[in-house]
Amino acid sequence: MNTIFQELTQVCEEHKITLVAVSKTKSAEAIQDLYDKGQKHFGENYVQELLEKQACLPEDICWHFIGHLQTNKVRQILPFVYLIHSVDSWKLFQEIHKQSVRLNREVNILLQAYVAEEETKYGMDANELLAFMERWSAIREQYPYVRIKGIMGMASFTDDQTRVRDEMQQIRALFNTLKKTYFIGQSYFDTCSMGMSGDYRIAIEEGSTLLRIGSLLFGSRNTLPAL
Numbered sequence: 001m002n003t004i005f006q007e008l009t010q011v012c013e014e015h016k017i018t019l020v021a022v023s024k025t026k027s028a029e030a031i032q033d034l035y036d037k038g039q040k041h042f043g044e045n046y047v048q049e050l051l052e053k054q055a056c057l058p059e060d061i062c063w064h065f066i067g068h069l070q071t072n073k074v075r076q077i078l079p080f081v082y083l084i085h086s087v088d089s090w091k092l093f094q095e096i097h098k099q100s101v102r103l104n105r106e107v108n109i110l111l112q113a114y115v116a117e118e119e120t121k122y123g124m125d126a127n128e129l130l131a132f133m134e135r136w137s138a139i140r141e142q143y144p145y146v147r148i149k150g151i152m153g154m155a156s157f158t159d160d161q162t163r164v165r166d167e168m169q170q171i172r173a174l175f176n177t178l179k180k181t182y183f184i185g186q187s188y189f190d191t192c193s194m195g196m197s198g199d200y201r202i203a204i205e206e207g208s209t210l211l212r213i214g215s216l217l218f219g220s221r222n223t224l225p226a227l
């Protein structure tokens with residue numbers, strides 16, 4: 001039995017948090033195995049990999065797209081994706097809107113917030129996020145099929161717990177600001193996606209509503225060891 005899985009599931013239930021099992025680079029068998037233990041939410045980073053897995057795994061899996069999404073690939077995942085965590089530009093938002101109209105399908109998204117002090121991370125910083133929201137709120141009725149459910153963020157990859165906590169607080173504060181500025185009375189704006197294997201405890205303490213956990217659940221990823 002996967003006791004880590006059971007523990008995480010229990011912790012998430014206690015805190016009313018959604019547990020997303022991040023299965024990038026993991027086999028369909030490994031996903032099926034966790035699914036058979038009761039896990040329904042899985043997260044993938046790459047479109048091609050997601051398409052292959054979605055085609056051969058149970059239909060009721062809720063697939064979360066958590067990686068950087070190129071506009072030319074939106075069309076392929078939109079028919080089935082449950083939640084896109086990584087909307088980081090107005091251009092990508094427009095493409096999701098366009099394809100959602102074409103499909104006549106409601107699509108749930110999160111805006112990716114950038115708070116880490118790392119140049120490599122995608123996302124919008126606080127000013128960009130607010131500029132995005134201003135632009136959106138002036139014409140929000142033009143986007144009937146795209147539902148902004150919250151934000152996603154990543155803390156820096158560091159052992160400095162104080163810094164991780166500070167960044168998580170920034171993410172949660174951004175979520176609160178958007179909620180009270182643009183989504184008053186809109187209960188669907190309810191998702192603050194933060195926390196991974198290394199920092200999920202801090203994330204819970206700082207108000208995460210969704211954890212994205214990979215290596216803790218699946219073991220370290222199937223990549224070749226460094227030579």
Ligand SMILES: *Cc1c(COP(=O)(O)O)cnc(C)c1O
Pocket residue numbers: 022024045066067196197198212213214215216
């Ligand atoms: C890989 C990944 C995760 C999971 O990371 P772990 O440290 O393996 O838990 C979470 N979120 C994103 C965006 C990822 O790319």
